[in-house]
Amino acid sequence: MAAGLQIWNASGVLVLDATQRCGRIKGAVQLTGANGSVASDLSDGTPFWSFQPDFLYRHISNVTPPPIVSINAGGISWTYSSTAGLNFPNPVTGWLFWGVF
Template sequence: MLDATQRIGRIKGSQQLGGISGSISMDLSDGTPFWSFQPDFLFRHISGISPVPVVTISASAVTWTYSSPPKSNYIYPITGWLFWGVY
């Protein structure tokens, strides 16, 4: 049952993230932007030191970069799907 006092999100796009930074221009001015990241895995190495995507979203673009791990050994960035939209 839909409560008319709630908002429903609309997915406007998605992108498979492969461990490198990127950006997509997108008009998200018709609502409040949101994003969700669904990882393919949590950790590929037992150390658990895996760079995660850092997402920034605005009314005109979705941008992601990867955090820097504390060590340079066994760097396996967390890959997965990034979804964004408005509600």
């Protein structure tokens, strides 16, 4: 017996089928605007990540670089674009989740 979630659109086309794979969260970290990395064993599946920002734009100049995320079987890392020479930069902060399917 299959278990999971299936969603169809109004035309009867299957748009989501989550009966075959279910992601497992392996970790989370709150990003504060600094570069970083976390070692995590992600070799037991297909790695994925999701970033949930605290905000999108903090002020009128829109100097809000988001994190650039890299993931592999050994862990996850993130960097922010250089804000050198920019007035009042506010890197996007938030929660970064990762795991495997």
